[in-house]
Every structure is written in structure tokens, then in C-alpha cells.
Amino acid sequence: MCGIVGYVGGSQAAPILLDGLSKLEYRGYDSAGLAVRDDKAPVRVVKAKGRLKILSEKTDGGKAIKGTCGIGHTRWATHGEPSELNAHPHISGKNPEGKGVDDSNVVGVHNGIIENYVELKEKLLRHDYEFYSETDTEVVVKLVDYYLNKYKLGPIDALNRTMVRVRGSYALAVMFKDYPGEIWVARKDSPMIIGVGKNESYLASDVPAILKYTKKVYYIGNLEIAKLTPGNVNFYNLDGDEIKKEISEIEWDAETAEKGGFEHFMMKEIHEQPKVVGDTIASVVKDGKISLEGIELSDDEIKSLDQINIVACGSAYHVGMAAKYVIEDLARIQVNVDLASEFRYRNPLLSDKALVIVISQSGETADTLAALRLAKERKIKTLAIVNVVGSSIAREADNTFYTLAGPEISVATTKAYSTQLIACYAIAMQFAKVRGHLKEAAYKDMIKELQTLPQKITKILEDKERIQWFASKYSHAHDIFFIGRGLDYAICLEGSLKMKEISYIHSEAYAAGELKHGTISLIEDNTLVIGVITQNSLYEKTVSNMVECKARGAYLMGLTSYGNYMIEDVANFVAYIPKTDEHFATSLAVIPLQLMGYYISVAKGLDVDKPRNLAKSVTVE
Numbered sequence: 001m002c003g004i005v006g007y008v009g010g011s012q013a014a015p016i017l018l019d020g021l022s023k024l025e026y027r028g029y030d031s032a033g034l035a036v037r038d039d040k041a042p043v044r045v046v047k048a049k050g051r052l053k054i055l056s057e058k059t060d061g062g063k064a065i066k067g068t069c070g071i072g073h074t075r076w077a078t079h080g081e082p083s084e085l086n087a088h089p090h091i092s093g094k095n096p097e098g099k100g101v102d103d104s105n106v107v108g109v110h111n112g113i114i115e116n117y118v119e120l121k122e123k124l125l126r127h128d129y130e131f132y133s134e135t136d137t138e139v140v141v142k143l144v145d146y147y148l149n150k151y152k153l154g155p156i157d158a159l160n161r162t163m164v165r166v167r168g169s170y171a172l173a174v175m176f177k178d179y180p181g182e183i184w185v186a187r188k189d190s191p192m193i194i195g196v197g198k199n200e201s202y203l204a205s206d207v208p209a210i211l212k213y214t215k216k217v218y219y220i221g222n223l224e225i226a227k228l229t230p231g232n233v234n235f236y237n238l239d240g241d242e243i244k245k246e247i248s249e250i251e252w253d254a255e256t257a258e259k260g261g262f263e264h265f266m267m268k269e270i271h272e273q274p275k276v277v278g279d280t281i282a283s284v285v286k287d288g289k290i291s292l293e294g295i296e297l298s299d300d301e302i303k304s305l306d307q308i309n310i311v312a313c314g315s316a317y318h319v320g321m322a323a324k325y326v327i328e329d330l331a332r333i334q335v336n337v338d339l340a341s342e343f344r345y346r347n348p349l350l351s352d353k354a355l356v357i358v359i360s361q362s363g364e365t366a367d368t369l370a371a372l373r374l375a376k377e378r379k380i381k382t383l384a385i386v387n388v389v390g391s392s393i394a395r396e397a398d399n400t401f402y403t404l405a406g407p408e409i410s411v412a413t414t415k416a417y418s419t420q421l422i423a424c425y426a427i428a429m430q431f432a433k434v435r436g437h438l439k440e441a442a443y444k445d446m447i448k449e450l451q452t453l454p455q456k457i458t459k460i461l462e463d464k465e466r467i468q469w470f471a472s473k474y475s476h477a478h479d480i481f482f483i484g485r486g487l488d489y490a491i492c493l494e495g496s497l498k499m500k501e502i503s504y505i506h507s508e509a510y511a512a513g514e515l516k517h518g519t520i521s522l523i524e525d526n527t528l529v530i531g532v533i534t535q536n537s538l539y540e541k542t543v544s545n546m547v548e549c550k551a552r553g554a555y556l557m558g559l560t561s562y563g564n565y566m567i568e569d570v571a572n573f574v575a576y577i578p579k580t581d582e583h584f585a586t587s588l589a590v591i592p593l594q595l596m597g598y599y600i601s602v603a604k605g606l607d608v609d610k611p612r613n614l615a616k617s618v619t620v621e
Helices: 013-027 052-058 117-126 136-151 155-165 265-271 273-284 299-304 314-331 366-377 392-396 415-434 440-450 453-462 464-473 487-503 512-517 536-550 565-569 582-603
Strands: 003-008 031-037 043-049 069-075 100-102 106-114 168-176 183-188 193-197 200-204 216-219 224-229 232-236 307-312 335-339 354-360 381-386 399-402 479-484 506-511 528-533 555-561 573-577
Touching: 003 013, 003 106, 003 168, 003 183, 003 224, 013 031, 013 052, 013 069, 013 200, 031 052, 031 106, 043 052, 069 106, 069 168, 106 136, 117 136, 136 155, 136 168, 155 168, 155 183, 155 224, 183 200, 193 232, 200 224, 265 273, 265 582, 273 415, 273 453, 299 415, 307 314, 307 366, 314 335, 314 354, 314 415, 314 487, 314 582, 354 366, 366 381, 366 392, 381 392, 381 415, 399 415, 415 440, 415 582, 440 582, 453 464, 453 582, 464 573, 464 582, 479 487, 479 512, 479 536, 487 506, 487 528, 487 582, 506 512, 512 536, 528 536, 528 582, 536 555, 555 565, 555 582, 573 582
Parallel strands: 307 335, 307 354, 354 381, 381 399, 479 506, 479 528, 528 555, 555 573
Antiparallel strands: 003 069, 003 200, 031 043, 031 069, 043 100, 106 168, 168 183, 183 224, 193 200, 193 216, 224 232
């Protein structure tokens, strides 16, 4: 969850750290802190509870803290409530306030969860260590100090011994009193990227934090250590041996991580969907055909499949639900869709001819990564759909389909979801073609229709004021229900999640046929029911379910394709989307639902980009 930034070079560190943290605040925003040192002077630690702007004000935008080497952190609480004492960075000394100038041997920040922190804390208490916070991070920082003092062999050995002793996940960045001008990092299962420039080095939990300063990066592997000095990075394995790494270049540009004149990142990212959907389509459609050469799945492998398991979390899971309908209908392969947190613990039955597809925007989602590893342990072929090049899931999967959404800052996903859908459509169509279930003419027609989606999304966005007007009427709703059948049910799942996560309105998505099996008892006067109807064969049945809700006092919104005007006799408000192949309807129908959630949140005066209790990338279990 949390966001980490580090800098060492010739410039004042604190303003750079604050700027980087501002790009990572979507990862956690209940407290923040900096630790900066100026040559051999004692480290200066400053923390603040609440949003990053409080820390910025406290340090005059970082100008009040001198020094050219530092680490920063923005927190999403796991161990210990949000407070200054629990905020990072943590120190190895006995400063009871955990802030100010301190002469500690070790100061550090951490992202992840140390599972055996209680056991380690008891060990350290027996060795006269004192604790001022409730966090597992303070424990690991003091454990590094313990091994540093016990063996007196330097940072590599202190970190190696700590990594062997610790159970859990971590991205750890520390500074040592006796090693000025150096930042040391260690990683296991939590994301971290290292950037280099001319006489400057950077580290961060995610790319946007350093895009402004460099595009040249290293990816630190699992159970590896790195030492950052100005313009140079050295890597070591658990044995302390130095290892060589190739430098990579980020293709994203800094402007894509800025708001670009929009009030919120979410609205900017909603409007970027025509472009990123078009880019992702263009990445696989070559000369009127779909090319999966980039993901290295041969026709023979595709023909041999007898099962597909899609594993994901949150919105990516909803992509999987939509993909199930499309792949099964087109390619005639059995598709199972699992929440990653359930898949990894239910001892799933997997055919040796199965393909496990894992979907994750960040490529670092903890449960999805664990599910991928479970599939690989079972010797099952894996395919990752991810947005971040070099991420853990991308590196570990057998095959990777990169979506081209670019950096997504808002916690509530929009454009990443839309590009993941495109990846699934492409897989479905090509699998169907290779397996003989999609004739050449139909295949070409579908590709042509796929290529029209960007302009059709643009058309929906041009009419967004109608959605804004309707959203303002229902900004004080207490309950909203989304109903649909088949693929429309999958659309409802994502629409409901968008509503609840940013507007804090209780909403539920139901397969419309299930209403009579209990749910309809919740309908009261003026309860908003949103019926999604993009599948013509299910049109009359879903309308009938909407009528049942209306008879019990519900206020109805319909979401359907142009031409289905009879719904206006039933619904109180109707939003229309352009006609498209019904397999692709999710890409269009989701846009009004994203806008609904956004406009209701704005009308309520909420923080759209940083909803309470949530973080962008869930890198802890």
C-alpha cells in the first residue's frame, strides 16, 4: 500500500521527496514523513498526521530541511492507528517522540507487512530496545540496527540477516549513520523501482514519483539489496555477492501523470480512455488481424487448452467476469473466474491443459501475485494482463499482455479497466479464430468494430452533462441497486463498485433474475435501481425485472443502446450508448457508470481521487 520515495544527489532532497510523495499519495494518505541528512550531520526526521499537504506546510515545502540525501513515506495504516508516532520514517534510537533531530544508527521506511513482528519485537525487548510506536516497521528498523551492532560487518550483512529473519512482504529503505550519502534498500514481494540520473539516484514505490526526474530505471528483484549513491546503484544478493542489472527506460512521459487542467485525476483518466483503448487495440491489431506474437502463445498451445482460469481482484475481477461471457461464447472454452484471495486458498482443481490468466493494473497486487505463483507451482501455463512493464507479475508470468493505459493515479480505476477489457476481447477473438469457432468474415467484422470503440467512447463523453444532471439528483441516495443479465451483470458489478468506493453510497449489483430470491425486499420508495440492458436477447426479461422494482416504489434509470427507445415507457431516466457488437458492450456501458460515480462524489464534496480507507495498489494481504 504505502508510498516510498528516496533521493541522493546534489540537490536539496526534501522538496524532491515531497514532490515524489505527492505523485504517490494515492497509495496511502493517513500520515507522511521525511528523513533527511546533510553530509555527516544527524538525520532530521519530520512527520505529520493526515494528508501530505500538512507535512509540506510543516516543512515549508521541504525548504526548511537541509540535506541532499533522504527518504520519505506516505502511509496507509496496517499496524497501528494513523498518528505521528506511527508515521514513517522510524528510527533505531530511543527518541520518545519519533521526530526531530536524532542520532540513531538506522532510520527507515517500509511498505508491506512483517508477519512475525511480535516475535521479533519480543526478541529486541530482551536486548534493551525500546519502542514508541505500534508499527511493524519500527521493529524491522531496530532489527537492522541489532544486526549492525552485533556483527559490525556493515549494511549488507545487517540487511541480509534481517531479510532471512523476517517473514512477510517488504520494500525497505534505510539510511545508516556511519554511511552518509548512501540509501540502502531491500525488497521482498512489495514494489520498488530505482531511477538514476546524472549524479542523482532515486527510489520509489511506483513510476509516477520519479518520471519528472528520470526515465532510466532498474528493477530490484525479490530478496535483493541495493545501495544508492549519487548517480550510481549497486545490487547484491542474499549472500552479499554483487550482481549486475540492465538499465531500462520508462516509455511513459511526465505529463501523463499530471492533471492536465482537469479538476481530478479520475475525470482526466475517464477522458483518456478513447486514446488508451485505441493504443491497446493498435498494439495487437496488425494488418486487419490480431497478433498475439508479443505474448508468445502459439496456435498449437491455444488449440490444446481445455480450461481457462481468470484470477484477479477488484475491478480486474470484474473484467474477468465480462471476459468469461465473451471467451466462452466466442471460443467455446470453459472459463472459471476467481477472486485471487479465494483462488490461492481453496486448493483449486486445475487441468494440466489449463491457462491461468491473472489481471492486475500494477502487476504487484499481493493476492494476484500469490495466485500466479500457485499456478506456476502446479506447472500450469500462465498469462498476465498488466499495465506496468517490469512489475513482479509481468516478470514471473510465462506470457505477458501489456495494456497501454499509462500511469493511472486515481484510486478508482477507469482507463486501466478499459484497456484490460480490450486485452480480453483480443484473446477471445484470436482463440475463437484459431480453434475454428469464428469464421474469417465474422473475425474481420469484429476487428473492424473493435477499432470503432475509441470514437464511440468519445461520443458518450460528449454527452456527459446529462449524466451530471441526473447524478446531482441522486447524490443523497442511501442505497442504489444495479441489475442486469449475462454480460450486463458483469457491467453492473463494476458500476456498483465505482459508486460505492468514491461516493460512499451503499450499492449492490445483482443478476436481475435473482431479485425475486430475496433482494427485492430491500426496495423502498425512491430507491434508485439502475438497469443495464445491452444484450438484446435479454432485453425483455430485464425490463420486466425493472417493472417489478418500479411497482415497489423504485426510481428507475435505464442504460441501453440507441434504438431501444421503448425503455422510456418504463424508466424515469435513460442513458444511451452507441450500438456495437454485443460482446464489446462493456467498453461503452461502463463509461456512463464511471461518470455517475464521479459526479455523485463531486456533488457530495468528497475527495474523488483519494477515497477514505482505500489505496491504489493493494500490495499486502
